[in-house]
Amino acid sequence: xxxxxWTQAEKKAAxxxxxVALEREMTDxxxxxxxxxxTIETPDALWALLREAEQKRRELDExxxxxxxxxxxVFAGLLRRGLIDEAELAxxxxxxxxxxxxxxxx
Numbered sequence: 828x829x830x831x832x833w834t835q836a837e838k839k840a841a842x843x844x845x846x847v848a849l850e851r852e853m854t855d856x857x858x859x860x861x862x863x864x865x866t867i868e869t870p871d872a873l874w875a876l877l878r879e880a881e882q883k884r885r886e887l888d889e890x891x892x893x894x895x896x897x898x899x900x901v902f903a904g905l906l907r908r909g910l911i912d913e914a915e916l917a918x919x920x921x922x923x924x925x926x927x928x929x930x931x932x933x
């Protein structure tokens with residue numbers, strides 16, 4: 828995938844799609860975090876929630892890697908998780924959209 832070339836338009840579209848997916852996942856997690864935080868009654872429950880949040884941060888750091896050499900794999904994972912859909916991939920160009928969709932099926 829290192830030889831995959833990105834045009835300026837594709838780079839801009841990729842950044843936008845990447846940011847949208849991250850925002851979707853963060854919005855969902857924040858809502859769940861707030862719901863969990865509202866039920867905390869003990870220090871142990873607080874520390875458990877904070878450990879979970881730290882684990883989520885690590886997962887997001889691994890999942891959202893904006894290096895062009897791995898970006899098709901990142902988008903394939905996001906497509907598989909339902910954080911983006913195939914129609915949104917169109918802005919990346921037909922070739923990249925098709926490649927990402929095929930990788931998501933693996």
